[in-house]
Amino acid sequence: MQRVGEVIEASTTEFTAQCYELYQLPPLGSLAKTREGELELYGVVYNATTSSLEPGRRPIARGKDEVSEDEIYRSSPQLLKLLKSEFGALVVGHKQGDRTFHYLPPRPARIHGFVYLCPAEEVRSFSSSFGFLNILTGSNLSVPAEELTAACLRYISQAYEDRRRFLVAAGRELASLLSGQLNRLQAILERIKQ
Amino acid sequence: MSLDLTKIAQAVGHMVARLKAGRQEKQRHLQYALNVIGNQAIDLEPLKRKIALSKTSWLVAGPVDGLGQRYQAPAAPDEFTILASDGSHIDVDRHRSTRCYLINIGGAHLDYGASPNAALNSHPHLYSADEDLVMTPVAGGRQQVIEGSLLGIKRSVEECRHLTGMAAELPSDRPALALLDGSLILWGLASLDYPEFVVSALLDKGFLNSLEQMKGISQDKNLALASYISFPGSTDVVNALRLAICPHEPADCDRYCDKIPCGKRDCDAVAGIRDRELFLGFLGPGERSALFISQSSIVRKRYGDHRVHFFYLRVDDEIARVELPQWVALDNDRLELAHALILDQCRRGHGYPVALSEAHEQAVITGADREQFYQLVELSLTEVQLPTLTSAKSRSKRTRWI
Numbered sequence: 001m002q003r004v005g006e007v008i009e010a011s012t013t014e015f016t017a018q019c020y021e022l023y024q025l026p027p028l029g030s031l032a033k034t035r036e037g038e039l040e041l042y043g044v045v046y047n048a049t050t051s052s053l054e055p056g057r058r059p060i061a062r063g064k065d066e067v068s069e070d071e072i073y074r075s076s077p078q079l080l081k082l083l084k085s086e087f088g089a090l091v092v093g094h095k096q097g098d099r100t101f102h103y104l105p106p107r108p109a110r111i112h113g114f115v116y117l118c119p120a121e122e123v124r125s126f127s128s129s130f131g132f133l134n135i136l137t138g139s140n141l142s143v144p145a146e147e148l149t150a151a152c153l154r155y156i157s158q159a160y161e162d163r164r165r166f167l168v169a170a171g172r173e174l175a176s177l178l179s180g181q182l183n184r185l186q187a188i189l190e191r192i193k194q
Numbered sequence: 195m196s197l198d199l200t201k202i203a204q205a206v207g208h209m210v211a212r213l214k215a216g217r218q219e220k221q222r223h224l225q226y227a228l229n230v231i232g233n234q235a236i237d238l239e240p241l242k243r244k245i246a247l248s249k250t251s252w253l254v255a256g257p258v259d260g261l262g263q264r265y266q267a268p269a270a271p272d273e274f275t276i277l278a279s280d281g282s283h284i285d286v287d288r289h290r291s292t293r294c295y296l297i298n299i300g301g302a303h304l305d306y307g308a309s310p311n312a313a314l315n316s317h318p319h320l321y322s323a324d325e326d327l328v329m330t331p332v333a334g335g336r337q338q339v340i341e342g343s344l345l346g347i348k349r350s351v352e353e354c355r356h357l358t359g360m361a362a363e364l365p366s367d368r369p370a371l372a373l374l375d376g377s378l379i380l381w382g383l384a385s386l387d388y389p390e391f392v393v394s395a396l397l398d399k400g401f402l403n404s405l406e407q408m409k410g411i412s413q414d415k416n417l418a419l420a421s422y423i424s425f426p427g428s429t430d431v432v433n434a435l436r437l438a439i440c441p442h443e444p445a446d447c448d449r450y451c452d453k454i455p456c457g458k459r460d461c462d463a464v465a466g467i468r469d470r471e472l473f474l475g476f477l478g479p480g481e482r483s484a485l486f487i488s489q490s491s492i493v494r495k496r497y498g499d500h501r502v503h504f505f506y507l508r509v510d511d512e513i514a515r516v517e518l519p520q521w522v523a524l525d526n527d528r529l530e531l532a533h534a535l536i537l538d539q540c541r542r543g544h545g546y547p548v549a550l551s552e553a554h555e556q557a558v559i560t561g562a563d564r565e566q567f568y569q570l571v572e573l574s575l576t577e578v579q580l581p582t583l584t585s586a587k588s589r590s591k592r593t594r595w596i
Binding site: 054057073074075076077078079080081082 | 302304305306310311312313314542548552555
């Protein structure tokens with residue numbers, strides 16, 4: 001299982017993780033998980049940032065006299081130690097024992113909890129039903145809910161041999177979920193069509 | 195109530211007017227000083243003798259290879275390492291419930307070349323034991339409390355010790371420069387009247403002991419050690435020019451010029467000029483000056499093999515003073531390595547060595563850190579039901595009421 005970071009901020013509805021390596025960010029919409037006691041919390045990556053490690057120190061443009069971007073990091077090796085990459089994940093469910101629940105867990109993630117990218121098998125198991133779409137479409141984050149829902153479905157579909165079949169099924173579920181919101185439905189369908 | 199600037203604005207105006215009025219004269223002095231330093235006719239050996247024999251009230255740089263030499267920086271090697279350390283501290287606060295102080299040493303290890311890498315570290319250390327707080331002479335007698343300026347000196351000792359520890363781990367085949375911030379001369383110990391056991395503990399057994407270890411480490415390594423002073427206020431070299439133009443052989447200020455008012459003496463033709471102003475007009479970008487020896491009495495009496503030499507370096511539009519122990523200064527390879535790498539560091543760091551600014555960032559203790567530190571101390575005291583008494587003065591400063 002690929003470890004992608006460590007929780008540095010957590011609430012009931014989301015958690016933020018810092019990557020161990022600069023720029024080693026999981027993709028938008030990917031399914032990540034972290035542990036809290038006997039619970040496993042699932043989160044969909046909705047936002048990623050790379051910024052200065054210290055709030056008072058902003059990066060400055062350095063490449064005027066460099067021939068390539070890599071050269072900037074070569075001539076200032078400390079940069080890799082002064083920047084950090086972080087990502088935010090929206091909690092979309094949890095697992096207790098063998099059972100997966102598509103609703104919020106009783107407790108938030110733990111600070112310093114390791115964050116892993118779910119392997120394909122676990123992604124399939126998590127998405128064997130579409131209950132998690134309710135939290136995604138109802139989210140109110142810096143990224144529009146339609147963007148996030150579509151990115152998540154595109155990501156999950158890669159775990160299936162028959163991607164189209166998964167996406168069509170998801171589309172049906174969305175049609176029922178967003179029955180009175182045709183514009184939103186269309187926005188998502190536009191983004192997942194192959 | 196904050197400072198009422200309107201009440202001081204007029205005085206600021208007077209200060210600026212005075213500076214403006216003296217500008218022309220200062221420019222004349224600077225030009226004269228530039229002529230003297232650039233004068234090829236000055237014989238070095240007689241000047242060295244005159245400096246050695248003269249009695250002056252000011253510190254005079256001892257020339258090594260001349261006065262008006264200029265050296266271009268050699269090219270930096272392809273692969274090299276820069277080490278730097280810096281420190282910060284929380285002083286003893288007698289208004290708090292516990293007597294203690296904290297020293298935070300920051301370090302930077304930067305590798306340049308085919309496999310660039312960086313390691314930044316900080317090592318905070320809390321001192322609260324009796325022997326940490328008070329220095330006691332072995333034979334008994336007056337004790338010395340470590341706080342204020344003495345704590346600042348102890349911090350310099352710790353910075354040097356940390357740098358030495360970092361240097362010990364260097365591979366032997368890489369050119370490397372170890373950098374300290376500020377002067378190699380522990381001026382605080384020189385200028386204040388500390389008892390011998392204090393000077394011995396901090397200087398001989400502390401700072402100079404670390405320099406000695408660094409020298410030992412450098413034996414099988416291509417390692418130079420230097421300290422970097424940005425925007426130096428020193429006048430050692432200008433004072434050497436004063437002696438060069440002094441008509442008396444040897445100079446004896448008290449004997450010959452005691453009755454002459456300041457500004458009228460022959461040597462006042464270069465008065466008011468700092469070394470940095472002189473060398474800004476004299477050195478080209480990237481060039482370093484000749485090498486000089488510090489004639490400070492503490493250096494002469496105690497530094498031995500680590501006797502402090504220095505040169506001035508022009509980095510863009512600023513002059514920096516670079517100090518080196520004798521074993522670096524008189525070894526041309528190490529001297530050139532220091533020149534090349536300090537200049538390279540300054541160019542990478544927009545005028546100031548990158549490694550020093552990163553070490554500083556690791557070491558710095560902000561006002562908020564200070565408060566949090568005391569909160570932690572007080573919380574820990576409360577947890578074990580120890581009293582957390584603070585002075586009424588301290589409380590009144592923290593809780594301001596009307």
